[in-house]
Structures are given as C-alpha cells and as structure tokens.
Amino acid sequence: MKVTDLSGLPDGVPAFLQSQGIEELYPPQAEAVEAGVTDGRNLVASVPTASGKTLVAKLAMLSSIERGRQNGTGGTALYIVPLRALASEKAEEFAELEQFGLSIGVSTGNYQSDGEWLGDNDVVVATSEKVDSLIRNGATWMQNLSCIVADEVHLVDDASRGPTLEVTLAKLRQRIPDLQVVALSATIGNAGEIADWLDAELVDSTWRPIDLKTGVHYGNALHFDDGSQRELAVGSKSQTAAIVDDTLADDGSTLVFVNSRRNAEAAARRLAGVTGNGLDTEERAALREVATQIREVSDTETSENLADAVEKGAAFHHAGLAREHRSLVEDAFRDRLIRVVSATPTLAAGVNTPSRRVIVRDWQRYDGTAGGMQPLSALEVHQMFGRAGRPGLDPYGEAVLLASSHGELEELFDRYIYADPEPVRSKLAAEPALRTHVLATVATGFATTRTALLEFLQETLYASQTSEVGRLETVTESVLAYLERNGFLEREGDGLTATPTGHLVSQLYVDPMSAAEIIHGLEDGGPDPTALGLYHLVSRTPDMYQLYLRSGDDETYTEIAYEREAELLGHAPTEFEEAEWEDWLSALKTAKLLEDWAEELDEDRIAERYEVGPGDIRGKVDTAEWLLNAAERLAAELDVESTTAVREARIRVKHGVSEELLDLVRVDNVGRKRARRLYDAGIESRPELREASKPRVLGALRGRTKTAETVLESVGHPDPSMDDVEGDEDAAPEEPDRDGAEAQANLGDF
Structure with missing residues (x-):
C-alpha cells in the first residue's frame, strides 16, 4: 500500500511521509490500515520491534483527530507508555506532527494534579500511572478522548504495573463508548486473547524490515535458528569479548544483557579493553566530552566508573544510574560513539537503543521468592532480541545466547529460540x-x-x-x-x-495500606516527631522499595533501633517476629540513608555507605518526598498536630539540607551545596541574601559570576549584576574545584 493511498488524515500527511522516504507502508502497517485503524476501529498489533508500530499509532491518532475536526466533535488522542523516559522520547518524536496544526503535551509526574492544562493539546503522552491519577483527580478533558494507544501492552502481565494499565483501559472504554483503542507490542504470546478483550481487530505479524537471525554461540561457532553455522573463534577471550570484537570488525555495535548491576559494570570495564583499541583521535575526543558530562552528573564511584568506560567506547546501563547518566549513554550509543553497552533487562523495555548484535549473556537471574537462580521468560528474552538490527543503519541483526555445553546449547534453543513468548496473564486479582x-x-x-x-x-x-x-x-x-x-x-x-x-x-495516589500505616504512625507519634521517625514511617510502607539488609546489617541496625527507639513511630515488632523485625530494620536502613541525605552527607559517601548508585539515592529521595507530601495532607485532613514537623521533614529530604538551610533553598538555583556555602559565609536567610554585599555572595559561590547573578536575580536583589565585582576571599569555601569545574554535581545541588 502506497502512502498516497491513505485517506482520512490531515492534509499534507502523505506528502510528509514521502519527504521522510516512506513511499510504501510496511506489510504490518498496511494490514493495520486494512483492518480499519484509520477508520476508528480498535486494533491489537503484535509486530516485531522496528517494524513500524509507531507509524500505526500516528495514523490512528491523526485520523481520529481529523474525524473530530470534520464532524465538529473535537477529540484528544492519548498515547500511554510504560516508562517516564519513553514519554519524553515519544513526545519529541511526535513534535513533527505540529506542522499539521496539532499540539503535543506530555505528563508523567505529580500524581495529585488534575492536569486540566493537558486538555488544550491534541495529543497527550503519559504513563499509565499518570493517566490513572488523572481519572482519580477528575480531569474533565478525558471525556473528550477519541483514541488511546497503549504501547508495550504486554506489560499488563507485570505484577507491579500491569493492573494499572488494565484497569485504566477498562475504565476509559466504559466511560467513552466510541473510544478507539490501539494496543501495540512486539511480544504477545496470546495476542488473539488480548484482541478479544478489547473488541479489536488483530494484526499478528513476524515481518521485519531487516533480517534478524537468532541463535546460540557454543564452542567456536554461532549456531542459528535456520540451521546454519558460522565460525566465531573465542581464542583467549571470553565468549562475550570475542563476539563484541567480531561485531566491531564489521563496524557494528553490541548490546550485552546481564543479570545484575554488578555484572553490568564489570562487563563494561572488561569490554572497554576491546572497544578502546579501535578508536581514532576524533572518537576519543568526543568520548572524553561525554565522559566529562557523566562526571558532572554525580561525584559517586558509579559515575566515575561509567565515565572511565565511556572514554574507551563502552558503557553500562542499569536502574542505579541517574536519569541523566542513562540519557547520555543512550544518546552516545545511538550516535555510534559508544560501541558496546552492558545492561540489565530494563534497557529492553521499549527504550530506542537498537544495535547490530544483541548478546544475552545471562539467561538466569536471582529470584528471591524462589530462593535461587531462575530462567528468564521467553517473553523477556524475545524483548531483548528485538533490540538487534537498526533499519537504515544495519544490513542485518543478530541476537545470540551463550552456551557452555552441548546440553545447554540444546536447552537454549528449546527454551528461547524455538519458543513463542508466554501468554500475557492479568495480575489484577491480588x-x-x-x-x-x-x-x-x-x-x-x-x-x-x-x-x-x-x-x-x-x-x-x-x-x-x-x-x-x-x-x-x-x-x-x-x-x-x-x-x-x-x-x-x-x-x-x-x-x-x-x-x-x-x-x-x-x-x-498512594496504596491504601501505605496511607493506613502513615495515619496510624502519625496518630501514635505525638506533635513533634523527628525527621528519622518520619523517614522510617514512610520507608515501611508498600510504596517504598526498601534497601536490602546485607551481611552484618542486622547487628548494626538492631543497635540503632534500640538507641533511637523513642523516635520510631508506631508499634515495633520484637526480634522474635523474624520477618516483621527484618522489614523494620530494612525500613530503618532506608530511613538512615534519607537522614544522611537530609544532613548534607556527600552523595559519594552515601553511595559508598549503602552500596547504592546515584539513581537509587534519587529514587529514594523522590519517593520519600512524595510519601511525606501525602503524610502532610493526611495529617491536615485528620487534624494531627505533627503537620509542621512532616512539612519540614519533606522539605529537608527534597533539598538534602539541615534545618538551618531551609529558608535559603527556597531560592531558585540554590541547592544544598550553594546554600551551605552561603550560610557558612554568614548569609543565613533570603532577606540576608537579598541585601548581602555582592563581593561576599560572589566569594561564597566561588567566584562564579553568572551563578552569583542568577542567584541574586532569583532572590529579588535590586542590582544583581556582577560587573567589576571581586569576590571576597574570606567568604570563599575551602574545598577546591574539581578539574577546574564547579563541584556542584551532586543530586539536588541546583
């Protein structure tokens, strides 16, 4: 089907597609159009990665909006994604639709907002959690929805996030009888069943724009799904290093999936020795620039290790990295600067990072509920396989597992290569x-x-x-x-x-069990609970993912629990209630991390003390702030006397500051480190900052003229200009700049 045959779209869309080099639709896209996706019909598209699912979504949304324009009913298209990072990525991609008079909105956070402003947009991109919260908060514009696209719909199978997507789709379908629903996935084992549930037409295709071979490496050969073999000798290298080296020789890039963060970092460190040998001068300079940006994100060991690997053309990717870290790695990988990324399976969840080859090095991972290592599902492995092959860049894609014996070779073919993805099953009835x-x-x-x-x-x-x-x-x-x-x-x-x-x-938007725990704790805690007590309270709710107790932690945190027993809110279990006591201590360890952050302990010290990455710290801080906001609202609703203490604990953990800095961090562009420098220079409040001498402010901010001007402008200084101003050396902080750059690279600094 030629794009010029498409109808029901805004004027200029077919011509635009032609200008992008799209003369004909891919076969699955043509099937979708024939199934009525541009006529308002519901559709489930189970189509391989890189086979054009996003264009199907665009056609559905554009035709829906055009129908609303023509018949005068209007209508908004909603694109639901599983991850916040994907929301921004899709919104940027959909920005090209603005040339047809469409406006694009994106929303992922602030679950207490009704998001009415989103209703002014023709296309809204949001996570399923955000959509659910919009329904709860009475967003009236959602009654005007005409089309919903649910990306990665197989994630209804996910125990933690799936029920939200499932209930959201069910509610919106009941509320809006004529709503068009388009569900997309690369891996649905029971696509027909999902289509029946959604009263949808089904496009179930295995077509890909470029060839994808899947197989297993064993011995000195790649064994493929079509029965062919190709020599790929290992020699003195590991299997992974040998395959990466072979891919580099053909000017390709590689994604390596491993089963833990530690293994991802170790693999990147080793594989940097492979990628670093083939870099030219220009590539080395560009990678040094990326590495510098990575170091500026955070001063933790994780950040330094990542930067070291990136300088040699390798990287790792996992949830312990800060969001900025992950974005830098993904961008540099797409730009072919970074040639190999070792990642945990999170990178397979829809993030646009295709590569020539995918290596699934670890097909088992630790499962605490099973008490040991368990095989990955076929669905997960097929998701990883789908990252192989970049249309327009690669002549083919290859995805391989690694076997260490002939028996394992056969097992991997049976378990993954020849197997279909498992059927998607609802997790709602828990x-x-x-x-x-x-x-x-x-x-x-x-x-x-x-x-x-x-x-x-x-x-x-x-x-x-x-x-x-x-x-x-x-x-x-x-x-x-x-x-x-x-x-x-x-x-x-x-x-x-x-x-x-x-x-x-x-x-x-909190779990009712979290709310019950918070309410009981606040009612038992008196008018003036401590910050640690409040951090411990929110850390033991189901909405907080607690830190794991490592060897020796039981003794450490048991001692802290008894030393600070009076601060902990609610009824404490006894040591004889083993499971409950362990949960109590895990929450206490999490609370201690939050307390350290709020007492201005450096990020690298926190990361080292708790064996976490910068992404983990930010995740705990963000979750604590959200739960403390809920606690503050609940305290006010129930007229509990501790509202002020809860608010102070929330602001402290948000900014990572002690009590005396709370006023200063309310100034835009003043974070935890700048506030501390100003305070130590004798500037202790916003009024004092507004009237402080400019040499003192400039000295406290280490001679950074632009920073000082921005801070003074934010606080309302009548003349923020630093022209001809010399910094007061007595006000300057003692610590030196790192590599001549402002050492502001801790989370929450700005």
Missing part, C-alpha cells in the same frame, strides 16, 4: 493490586454499589481469562473489608461510599 483500584473506582463515583463494582471488574482482562469461579468476588470482598476497617470506605447494604479520607488517599 489484594495489593486491587486495594488501590477498588478504592479509586468507588471514590471517583465510577461504582457506588458492590454490584456495580463487580460488574465493572467483569470487564477486565482478568475476568476474561480466569477459570476460577468466584475468585475475583472473594478477593474484592476481602479488599472492601480492609478499606472499611481502615476508615476509607463506608458500606450500607449494597452501597459503597468513600469517606473524605478515602477520597484524599485515592487522589494522593
């Missing part, structure tokens, strides 16, 4: 998932009776898949009892009503 969604369904008025609630739940994927008669009703009843017991719901006969507290909990 109490943790249902708690939040049942409360939200009642609080928003979507269901006001038990009967209506159960009728709604019958429209979910779980109900369409389950063979356990009555299970959903049983779990729902248990959840309703929990919500009523904790004062979030009231029941009268068949009727269900959310209490004022229940409404607030739903709008705050």
Whole structure:
C-alpha cells in the first residue's frame, strides 16, 4: 500500500511521509490500515520491534483527530507508555506532527494534579500511572478522548504495573463508548486473547524490515535458528569479548544483557579493553566530552566508573544510574560513539537503543521468592532480541545466547529460540493490586454499589481469562473489608461510599495500606516527631522499595533501633517476629540513608555507605518526598498536630539540607551545596541574601559570576549584576574545584 493511498488524515500527511522516504507502508502497517485503524476501529498489533508500530499509532491518532475536526466533535488522542523516559522520547518524536496544526503535551509526574492544562493539546503522552491519577483527580478533558494507544501492552502481565494499565483501559472504554483503542507490542504470546478483550481487530505479524537471525554461540561457532553455522573463534577471550570484537570488525555495535548491576559494570570495564583499541583521535575526543558530562552528573564511584568506560567506547546501563547518566549513554550509543553497552533487562523495555548484535549473556537471574537462580521468560528474552538490527543503519541483526555445553546449547534453543513468548496473564486479582483500584473506582463515583463494582471488574482482562469461579468476588470482598476497617470506605447494604479520607488517599495516589500505616504512625507519634521517625514511617510502607539488609546489617541496625527507639513511630515488632523485625530494620536502613541525605552527607559517601548508585539515592529521595507530601495532607485532613514537623521533614529530604538551610533553598538555583556555602559565609536567610554585599555572595559561590547573578536575580536583589565585582576571599569555601569545574554535581545541588 502506497502512502498516497491513505485517506482520512490531515492534509499534507502523505506528502510528509514521502519527504521522510516512506513511499510504501510496511506489510504490518498496511494490514493495520486494512483492518480499519484509520477508520476508528480498535486494533491489537503484535509486530516485531522496528517494524513500524509507531507509524500505526500516528495514523490512528491523526485520523481520529481529523474525524473530530470534520464532524465538529473535537477529540484528544492519548498515547500511554510504560516508562517516564519513553514519554519524553515519544513526545519529541511526535513534535513533527505540529506542522499539521496539532499540539503535543506530555505528563508523567505529580500524581495529585488534575492536569486540566493537558486538555488544550491534541495529543497527550503519559504513563499509565499518570493517566490513572488523572481519572482519580477528575480531569474533565478525558471525556473528550477519541483514541488511546497503549504501547508495550504486554506489560499488563507485570505484577507491579500491569493492573494499572488494565484497569485504566477498562475504565476509559466504559466511560467513552466510541473510544478507539490501539494496543501495540512486539511480544504477545496470546495476542488473539488480548484482541478479544478489547473488541479489536488483530494484526499478528513476524515481518521485519531487516533480517534478524537468532541463535546460540557454543564452542567456536554461532549456531542459528535456520540451521546454519558460522565460525566465531573465542581464542583467549571470553565468549562475550570475542563476539563484541567480531561485531566491531564489521563496524557494528553490541548490546550485552546481564543479570545484575554488578555484572553490568564489570562487563563494561572488561569490554572497554576491546572497544578502546579501535578508536581514532576524533572518537576519543568526543568520548572524553561525554565522559566529562557523566562526571558532572554525580561525584559517586558509579559515575566515575561509567565515565572511565565511556572514554574507551563502552558503557553500562542499569536502574542505579541517574536519569541523566542513562540519557547520555543512550544518546552516545545511538550516535555510534559508544560501541558496546552492558545492561540489565530494563534497557529492553521499549527504550530506542537498537544495535547490530544483541548478546544475552545471562539467561538466569536471582529470584528471591524462589530462593535461587531462575530462567528468564521467553517473553523477556524475545524483548531483548528485538533490540538487534537498526533499519537504515544495519544490513542485518543478530541476537545470540551463550552456551557452555552441548546440553545447554540444546536447552537454549528449546527454551528461547524455538519458543513463542508466554501468554500475557492479568495480575489484577491480588489484594495489593486491587486495594488501590477498588478504592479509586468507588471514590471517583465510577461504582457506588458492590454490584456495580463487580460488574465493572467483569470487564477486565482478568475476568476474561480466569477459570476460577468466584475468585475475583472473594478477593474484592476481602479488599472492601480492609478499606472499611481502615476508615476509607463506608458500606450500607449494597452501597459503597468513600469517606473524605478515602477520597484524599485515592487522589494522593498512594496504596491504601501505605496511607493506613502513615495515619496510624502519625496518630501514635505525638506533635513533634523527628525527621528519622518520619523517614522510617514512610520507608515501611508498600510504596517504598526498601534497601536490602546485607551481611552484618542486622547487628548494626538492631543497635540503632534500640538507641533511637523513642523516635520510631508506631508499634515495633520484637526480634522474635523474624520477618516483621527484618522489614523494620530494612525500613530503618532506608530511613538512615534519607537522614544522611537530609544532613548534607556527600552523595559519594552515601553511595559508598549503602552500596547504592546515584539513581537509587534519587529514587529514594523522590519517593520519600512524595510519601511525606501525602503524610502532610493526611495529617491536615485528620487534624494531627505533627503537620509542621512532616512539612519540614519533606522539605529537608527534597533539598538534602539541615534545618538551618531551609529558608535559603527556597531560592531558585540554590541547592544544598550553594546554600551551605552561603550560610557558612554568614548569609543565613533570603532577606540576608537579598541585601548581602555582592563581593561576599560572589566569594561564597566561588567566584562564579553568572551563578552569583542568577542567584541574586532569583532572590529579588535590586542590582544583581556582577560587573567589576571581586569576590571576597574570606567568604570563599575551602574545598577546591574539581578539574577546574564547579563541584556542584551532586543530586539536588541546583
């Protein structure tokens, strides 16, 4: 099908596609059009990575918006992504649609906002959690939705995030009868079942624009799925290094998937010895620049190790990196500066990082629930395979697993190469998932009776898949009892009503169990809880991913628990309640990290002390701030006396500062380090900063003229110019600049 044959789109779209080099649609794209995707029909597209799913989404959204323009009903298109990083990436990609008179909005954070401003856009990109929160907070513009695209829809199978996407799709389909739903994935083992649930047409294709070979490396050869073999000798190298070297010789790049952060970092360090040998002068200079930017993000050992590897053309990628780290690595890899990235499976989740070859080095990973190493699912491995081959850049793609014996060679072919992805199964009927969604369904008025609630739940994927008669009703009843017991719901006969507290909990987007834990802790904690007590309180909620207790931690944190027992809120378990006591100590370790951050301990010291990366620190800080905001709102709702203490603890952890710096960090462009320098120079508040002598401010900010001007402008100084001003040496901090650059590279500095 030629693009000139497309109809129902805004004027100029076919010509634009032609200008991008697209004369004909790929076969799966043509199938989607023939199935009615541009006519408002629901569609499930199970199509390999790089086979044109995004264009299918664009055609659906553009045609939907054009229909609304033509018939005068308007309508907004919503593109749902699983990850925040993908939201920004897709919004940038969709910016090209603005030439057709469309506006693009993106929203991922602030779960307490109704996001009304988003309704002014024709296309909105958001995570499923953000969409769920918009529904809870009554975003009226969502009634005008005409088309929803659910990217990576196979993630309804994910226990932590899947239920939110599932319930969100079910609610919007019920609220908006004519809503078009387009669901996309590269790996759905039961695509027909998903299509039936969504009343959708199905495009299930294995077509790819470039050839993808999959196989296993064993001995000195690659063994492929088509039965062919090709020599690839290992020699004195490891299998991974030999394959990377072979890929480099053909001017290709490689993604290596491993099973842990530590292995990702170790692999990058080793593989840098392979990539570093082939760099020319220009490449080395460009990589040094990327490495410098990486070091500026954070001063932790993780950041330094990443920069060292990048200087030689290699990198690692995992959730412990700061967001800026990951973006720099992804961009440099796409630009072919970095030639090999060793990553945990998170990189396979839709991030646009294709490569010539994919190596799945580790096909097993540790599973705490199983008590040992467990094989990856075929779905996960196929997601990794899909990263191989870049259309327009690579003549082919190869994805290989590594075997160390003939028996393992055969096992890997049977388990992954010849196997289809597992069927996607709903994870909704578990109490943790249902708690939040049942409360939200009642609080928003979507269901006001038990009967209506159960009728709604019958429209979910779980109900369409389950063979356990009555299970959903049983779990729902248990959840309703929990919500009523904790004062979030009231029941009268068949009727269900959310209490004022229940409404607030739903709008705050916290797990009701987290809210119950916070409420009980605040009510027991008196008017003046300490910061540590509050950090420990939010750290033991289900919404906080606690730090793992390592060898020796039990003794350390047991001692701290007894030393600071009076500060910890709520009822403490005894050491004889082993599981509960271990959870209590894990929360205490997490709280101590937050306390260290709020007492201005350097980021590198925190990373070393708790064996975490900068991304972990930022994740804990962001989650604590969000939960403390919820605690502050709940304290005010319940008229608990500790509201002021909660607010102070929240601001301290947000900025990473001691109490005396709270006023200074309210100034734009003044973070934890700049505030400390100003304070140590005798400037202790915003009024003092507004009226401080400019030489003192410049000296405190280490002679950085532009920084000083920006800070003074932010605080309202009548004349922020630093022209002809010399810094007061007595006000200058003692620590030297690192490599001549302003040592502001800690999280929260700016």
